[in-house]
Amino acid sequence: MKFAIINERLVPEPLLHQQEPTYPISNIETIPQPPINKDYSFNHDLQNLLTGKQLPLDELPYSIHEIHQHYENGCLIYRKGITFQKGKAKCERCGNTDQNWFAAYPCSRCGTSCTYCRRCLMMGRVSACTPLCSWSVVNSFSTNNSQLAWTGTLSQGQQTASTRVCESVANDSVLLVWAVCGAGKTEVLFEGIERALQQQKRVCIATPRTDVVLELTPRLQAVFPHIQVASLYGGSEDRHKQSPLTIATIHQLLRFYKAFDTIILDEVDAFPYSVDETLQYAVKNARKDQSSMIYLTATPNPKWRKECRLGKRNFVTIPARFHRHPLPVPEFVWCGRWQKPLKNGKLPQILMKWLHQRLQSQTQALLFIPKIDLIPVILPILHKLHPKIEAVHAEDPQRKEKVQRMRNKEIPILITTTILERGVTFPNLDVAVLGAEDRIFTESALVQIAGRVGRSKQYPTGNITFFHFGRTEAMTSARKQILSMNKEAVEKGLVDV
Amino acid sequence: MSDYCLSCHSGLIPEVSWSIFFTKTVPTYLCSSCENQLTLVGGPTCKICDRPLEKLDPQYVIGATCYDCVRWEEDPEWQSALLKNHSIYVYNDFLKEVISQYKFRGDYIIAKAFSENIRKKIKTIDYDILVPIPLSKERQYERGFNQSEGLIVEAGFQPTNFLQRIHSEKQSKKSRHDRIHVQQVFRCIGSDLSDKRILLIDDIYTTGSTLRHAAKLLKEEGAQSVSSLTLARG
Ligand SMILES: [Zn+2]
Ligand SMILES: [Zn+2]
Ligand SMILES: [Zn+2]
Ligand SMILES: [Zn+2]
Numbered sequence: 260m261k262f263a264i265i266n267e268r269l270v271p272e273p274l275l276h277q278q279e280p281t282y283p284i285s286n287i288e289t290i291p292q293p294p295i296n297k298d299y300s301f302n303h304d305l306q307n308l309l310t311g312k313q314l315p316l317d318e319l320p321y322s323i324h325e326i327h328q329h330y331e332n333g334c335l336i337y338r339k340g341i342t343f344q345k346g347k348a349k350c351e352r353c354g355n356t357d358q359n360w361f362a363a364y365p366c367s368r369c370g371t372s373c374t375y376c377r378r379c380l381m382m383g384r385v386s387a388c389t390p391l392c393s394w395s396v397v398n399s400f401s402t403n404n405s406q407l408a409w410t411g412t413l414s415q416g417q418q419t420a421s422t423r424v425c426e427s428v429a430n431d432s433v434l435l436v437w438a439v440c441g442a443g444k445t446e447v448l449f450e451g452i453e454r455a456l457q458q459q460k461r462v463c464i465a466t467p468r469t470d471v472v473l474e475l476t477p478r479l480q481a482v483f484p485h486i487q488v489a490s491l492y493g494g495s496e497d498r499h500k501q502s503p504l505t506i507a508t509i510h511q512l513l514r515f516y517k518a519f520d521t522i523i524l525d526e527v528d529a530f531p532y533s534v535d536e537t538l539q540y541a542v543k544n545a546r547k548d549q550s551s552m553i554y555l556t557a558t559p560n561p562k563w564r565k566e567c568r569l570g571k572r573n574f575v576t577i578p579a580r581f582h583r584h585p586l587p588v589p590e591f592v593w594c595g596r597w598q599k600p601l602k603n604g605k606l607p608q609i610l611m612k613w614l615h616q617r618l619q620s621q622t623q624a625l626l627f628i629p630k631i632d633l634i635p636v637i638l639p640i641l642h643k644l645h646p647k648i649e650a651v652h653a654e655d656p657q658r659k660e661k662v663q664r665m666r667n668k669e670i671p672i673l674i675t676t677t678i679l680e681r682g683v684t685f686p687n688l689d690v691a692v693l694g695a696e697d698r699i700f701t702e703s704a705l706v707q708i709a710g711r712v713g714r715s716k717q718y719p720t721g722n723i724t725f726f727h728f729g730r731t732e733a734m735t736s737a738r739k740q741i742l743s744m745n746k747e748a749v750e751k752g753l754v755d756v
Numbered sequence: 757m758s759d760y761c762l763s764c765h766s767g768l769i770p771e772v773s774w775s776i777f778f779t780k781t782v783p784t785y786l787c788s789s790c791e792n793q794l795t796l797v798g799g800p801t802c803k804i805c806d807r808p809l810e811k812l813d814p815q816y817v818i819g820a821t822c823y824d825c826v827r828w829e830e831d832p833e834w835q836s837a838l839l840k841n842h843s844i845y846v847y848n849d850f851l852k853e854v855i856s857q858y859k860f861r862g863d864y865i866i867a868k869a870f871s872e873n874i875r876k877k878i879k880t881i882d883y884d885i886l887v888p889i890p891l892s893k894e895r896q897y898e899r900g901f902n903q904s905e906g907l908i909v910e911a912g913f914q915p916t917n918f919l920q921r922i923h924s925e926k927q928s929k930k931s932r933h934d935r936i937h938v939q940q941v942f943r944c945i946g947s948d949l950s951d952k953r954i955l956l957i958d959d960i961y962t963t964g965s966t967l968r969h970a971a972k973l974l975k976e977e978g979a980q981s982v983s984s985l986t987l988a989r990g
Contacts, residue, residue: 317898359760364864365909366900373900377863384862386900 260284260316260323260388261369267291269330269337271323283369283388285339295333295395305329307501309394311461311518313352313544315340315383316390326392333395340389341374350376352385353513354540378537382513393516404485405456405503407449416577416753417447423575424451424553428460428521433552435567435574439586439744440557440681440710442577445475448523449482451553456486456503460520463505465512465542467526469493470682475506475525509538515545522546523553526681528560528703557710558703558740579748583755584719586741587712589705591734594726597694601633606640610693610726617689618645618671622721624689626674627708629697637674637693650674680707686715695725695734705737761787762869763854785869793850796873797843797989804829805964806843806989828968837972839981842881843961843989844873851988855959859903867903867910870987874911877985883955885916889970890942892921904957907987915957918946919970941969950978955985962990 261281262269268291272281284290305321308314316337319326329335342349348361355361355378366373368388375386385391413421420436427434428451438444448464455462464479466472469492476490489502491511498514505519522542546552559567566572580586594607617624628637634650641648649670651661662683664670673679677699690712692700700708705725712721725734748754761768762785786794800809802822809817816823828834845851858866878886888904896902908915920943954974956967961984971982 360765362863362865364862364901364906367896367902368900375862375864377865380857380861380863384900 260390262287264291268293271327273323274327283371283373284337284390285341285343285374285387287339290337290339292336292395293331293333299332299334301329301332301334306334306394308499309335309392310501311394311515311545313338313391313393313516314514315385316392318383319392336393336395337390338393339387340385340391341376341387343374348374348376348387350378350385352376352382352391353379353537354544355379355537379513382510391516405453405483406485407453407482408484409446409449409482411446413446414443414577414579414581414583414753416579416748416751417443417581420444420447420575420577421450424448425454427451427551427553427573428455429458431520431549431551433554433573435554435556435559435563435572436577437559437567437574438555438557438577439580440707441580441582441586441714442557443581444525444555444557444577445478447577448553448555451521452479452483452504455521456483461503461505461518462521462523463507463512463515463519463545464523464525465507465509465545466524467509467538468682469508471525472506472508474682479504479506509541512538512541512545515541517547518545519550520547521551521553523555525555527554527556528558558706560703576744576747578744578751579753580714580719582716582719583753584713585745585748585754585756587709587721587723588741588745589709589734589738590722590724591695591730591738592724592726593730594693594728596728597726598728601636604636604640606637606693607726610691611644613691613724613726614641614644614672621671622687622689623665623668623670623685624672624691625679625685625711626672627680627690627692627700628674628676629694629699631676634674641672641674645671648672648674651679652676653678677704677708679711680704681710683711684714685711687718687721688712688714689722690724692723692725692727695727696729696731700731700733702733702736702740705733706740709737709741761785761790762863762866763787763790763857783868783872790850793848795846795848797846803840804838805841805961808846808989824964828964834968834972837968837975837982838964839971839983841961841964841967841984841986842877843986844870844877845988847960847962847988847990855903855988858906859899859959862900864901864906867906870907871911874907874985874987875913878911878913878955881955881983881985882953883983884952885918885954886913887918887946887954887956887970887974888915889956889958889966890917890919890921903959907959908957916946918944918949918954918974920945940973941966942973944973944977946977948978949974951980952978954979954982956982958984958986960988960990961986 261272261283263275263279263281338351340351342351349356355376360378361374362377363372363374373386373388375384423434452462472490472492476488480488486504487502489497489500489505491497491507567574592609594609597607631652638650647670649661651658665673692708709723712723713719759768766787768784768787797806797808801807802809802825803820804825807822818826857863886908888902888908891902905915922940922943956970958967967984974982
């Protein structure tokens with residue numbers, strides 16, 4: 260699509276009555292925006308589709324005639340999909356400025372060598388002639404009944420955090436909620452979300468992982484039964500649903516533009532948010548200028564922890580679990596050069612003994628290993644201990660099924676890569692890490708892994724052992740972090756000792 | 757030359773060797789692990805459609821021709837419409853993914869990954885004019901480019917748009933019979949084809965019916981012969 264400029268208005272090529280010079284939208288310096296015509300009877304479906312969104316023009320299921328009329332009446336905004344500064348391209352949808360992620364093609368739509376962004380191509384191509392469309396007025400959501408239907412009670416630590424979340428929602432500030440694994444962080448959000456909805460604010464809970472979206476949606480729908488929760492992930496059907504409460508993967512935020520009054524970002528430290536600046540841009544773009552931002556994590560990165568220490572970051576901790584028992588502290592067990600004997604079918608005696616004890620006491624266990632290629636070596640060795648021992652990894656097509664069988668207690672010991680480091684909860688569980696010195700086991704990975712143990716009220720304790728060939732800083736720091744949380748919990752009277 | 761693999765975006769490390777001072781280096785666009793997942797068509801192939809014969813049940817091979825082609829050639833309407841098809845790669849899962857990234861996601865630059873092999877292949881074929889299989893107007897607008905044309909252009913050749921599509925591309929649900937007997941798929945907009953040897957370009961050879969429809973029409977318009985080149989052999 261190309262546009263002409265007539266009387267300080269854009270006119271799309273197909274709507275021109277006579278020959279005029281036309282340009283790809285990225286070549287137009289400033290895009291004129293007509294004032295809002297209050298008497299215009301706009302299309303409500305189009306409004307629903309575009310409010311708080313940024314969608315490529317060709318994704319809108321309406322005629323260019325109808326779409327453009329909304330622009331002329333001030334309801335719709337066109338923005339450039341790609342902008343250029345000093346010859347350098349920037350993708351306005353995903354924020355990419357790395358020139359290696361751009362390419363060009365001889366474009367049939369605009370007849371130029373058209374630059375496009377490869378970084379966010381999976382969400383539909385944005386190129387130099389692509390207008391991104393948004394609704395111009397972001398109206399608030401009137402929610403008839405946003406009452407919270409939850410009868411549970413918060414622990415003392417949760418209550419403190421919940422109050423801080425409410426404050427942050429009320430005064431549009433940024434807050435980090437640093438809650439240990441098993442603190443019950445979801446409940447901490449309920450009150451804040453209720454307040455936001457009552458104030459006609461639009462809330463989004465964003466997380467890096469689809470499983471979390473799938474798990475959170477029914478939980479939140481149950482506690483807010485009077486609203487429709489929108490659940491967005493790759494392939495979900497709620498894509499165009501407008502809701503006061505959206506639960507989405509961070510990737511899906513790329514479709515939004517100045518949409519939310521409150522964004523709650525779950526597991527900020529988990530891949531890929533912490534490594535991917537595209538996603539940081541997406542979060543920034545999806546917030547309204549005036550909005551609150553709440554980060555939830557059990558393992559903030561060292562930079563953030565330092566900022567907390569120095570008083571440069573607004574944060575609240577929940578140092579104890581809801582069941583008022585301290586976090587299990589990892590034991591370090593040196594197991595020597597374990598990789599070599601493995602080639603001859605031998606695992607360290609001391610690890611074999613540990614596993615044997617779990618089988619005897621019928622305590623389920625997870626055995627974390629650093630590399631996927633170790634599975635075919637280790638699994639046959641452990642099958643001699645018990646034939647029902649299984650292994651799982653990220654690309655395992657039976658991953659879900661195996662986790663379920665573990666839940667059903669059909670698997671006594673599950674060997675896993677770091678893929679099960681977060682999210683999964685089994686009630687009565689011990690955990691071992693083999694090769695804890697490996698680089699893949701970062702401080703936060705080890706804290707998360709240790710956090711699998713003692714989650715339930717019935718079994719609040721358990722054993723976590725790092726089998727290693729040389730203690731690393733990550734191991735020491737992880738233990739230190741756990742000990743310091745336990746200490747804080749005692750001081751605040753959040754555990755029963 | 758690109759610094760990153762066009763398929764997986766891992767960094768490309770230029771191979772350091774003395775030969776770079778003496779010979780022209782071939783630009784690389786894929787990392788070795790992606791490149792290794794591409795399989796060139798090789799071994800004995802059908803003399804008409806270039807289908808590898810090795811994995812074919814012997815009862816479907818007649819001489820050096822596959823049974824499909826025998827059936828086409830037995831039909832007087834289609835006999836020798838298509839002189840010969842040339843295909844470069846086996847249409848495996850990896851190539852399927854790369855081609856879909858190229859044409860459905862519209863990642864045009866992927867064409868460069870194939871340009872060297874296309875260039876080499878075209879040089880071995882005798883032809884006068886390169887004609888890409890066209891898209892319908894709507895489809896071309898939607899996609900922004902014609903994938904067959906892109907393959908030729910990026911390989912450094914000049915395409916000639918002699919064909920126009922009359923019907924839409926949506927034929928996947930039709931049976932073989934329907935596909936063959938659909939009245940006209942293309943219209944010829946070229947002039948003076950007499951005695952010209954035409955090389956049609958398409959991304960994938962699956963049933964061969966699209967290429968044969970185009971070939972038949974071009975021959976009726978006076979072309980001396982029509983062959984085809986496809987990136988993949990399904
Ligand atoms: Zn982009
Ligand atoms: Zn264009
Ligand atoms: Zn690659
Ligand atoms: Zn054949």
